[in-house]
Amino acid sequence: MDASVLVSRIATLPTPGSVMQTVMALSGSPEVSLDKLTYAVRHDPAIAVRILRAANGYSTDFPFRISSIPNAVDFLGTNRVCSLLLHSSRLSGENPSPFPSFFMLERFWQHAVLVALIAGSIGRHLQRYDAPDEEELFTGGLLHDIGKLALAAGGGGSLEAARLRSVGESLPFYRAENESPHTVVGALLLQSWHLPPELQQAAGGHHDPAVGANRFASVIHLADVMAHLMGYPVFAGETYPPVDAAALAALPLPPERLKLIAGDAIGKLQELEGFYGFTGPCASALGGETREARFPPHGHLI
Numbered sequence: 001m002d003a004s005v006l007v008s009r010i011a012t013l014p015t016p017g018s019v020m021q022t023v024m025a026l027s028g029s030p031e032v033s034l035d036k037l038t039y040a041v042r043h044d045p046a047i048a049v050r051i052l053r054a055a056n057g058y059s060t061d062f063p064f065r066i067s068s069i070p071n072a073v074d075f076l077g078t079n080r081v082c083s084l085l086l087h088s089s090r091l092s093g094e095n096p097s098p099f100p101s102f103f104m105l106e107r108f109w110q111h112a113v114l115v116a117l118i119a120g121s122i123g124r125h126l127q128r129y130d131a132p133d134e135e136e137l138f139t140g141g142l143l144h145d146i147g148k149l150a151l152a153a154g155g156g157g158s159l160e161a162a163r164l165r166s167v168g169e170s171l172p173f174y175r176a177e178n179e180s181p182h183t184v185v186g187a188l189l190l191q192s193w194h195l196p197p198e199l200q201q202a203a204g205g206h207h208d209p210a211v212g213a214n215r216f217a218s219v220i221h222l223a224d225v226m227a228h229l230m231g232y233p234v235f236a237g238e239t240y241p242p243v244d245a246a247a248l249a250a251l252p253l254p255p256e257r258l259k260l261i262a263g264d265a266i267g268k269l270q271e272l273e274g275f276y277g278f279t280g281p282c283a284s285a286l287g288g289e290t291r292e293a294r295f296p297p298h299g300h301l302i
């Protein structure tokens with residue numbers, strides 16, 4: 001299916017059941033604070049997109065663009081966010097087609113959240129080098145593979161074809177995509193929902209050969225490669241994308257710093273899985289066995 005046709009048919013995207021339940025329980029509580037609500041909604045790609053769409057006014061005529069989820073929640077206020085959540089939870093029960101068998105929503109969620117945590121952390125570590133805003137990088141990381149989620153929610157035919165080709169020909173997944181690449185679908189989707197250009201760039205440009213020329217896309221690209229190397233791909237057995245040397249060179253991050261960022265992000269991901277009540281096969285820590293923050297030496301990146 002053509003990318004623009006697919007995008008025009010997507011009204012909403014799915015959220016893992018345990019995440020939606022946690023968020024709904026919190027939003028229904030009379031004592032919920034804006035801080036708690038922000039924490040709960042800022043770690044899910046589909047919910048974040050819904051809130052950012054509302055905050056950006058569903059129109060390009062709006063005088064300013066909001067890329068940060070805390071700013072979007074602040075702008076909308078608790079009542080408006082809660083009614084959006086109620087609407088999302090009703091829609092999330094109406095997923096029109098089942099996911100393809102190789103696509104697990106929880107695994108997608110883990111990948112997106114880990115990339116967001118790493119990207120935000122890179123932004124924090126590079127603050128004095130005039131890096132893009134930490135919160136905007138976090139959102140860019142959260143939404144970078146939104147095209148894969150849209151393709152899976154639409155039935156996943158082209159995802160499956162690309163996955164089989166990537167395994168058969170030992171290609172990184174994105175190089176095996178022919179029809180409707182996830183980067184094109186993701187960027188088109190965010191554009192059609194009037195989300196800010198840097199978020200469209202994160203979704204559309206994180207595998208781009210010219211990624212090194214754009215600081216925002218470079219951070220998202222590096223965070224994505226790191227999440228793959230750490231054992232958190234979107235699909236089981238997905239080959240990791242190669243790192244772009246220009247993107248890596250554009251970011252002054254020594255190997256020890258990258259290791260620190262990786263370990264810190266894994267710790268936060270496990271905290272979040274606990275917060276949202278992940279118990280299934282995708283939980284990072286099960287029965288006392290913790291998935292290690294595997295991060296190879298810097299040499300593997302180059």
Ligand SMILES: [Fe+2]
Nearest residue numbers: 144145206207
């Ligand atoms: Fe990707």
Ligand SMILES: [Fe+2]
Nearest residue numbers: 111144145224
């Ligand atoms: Fe990714």
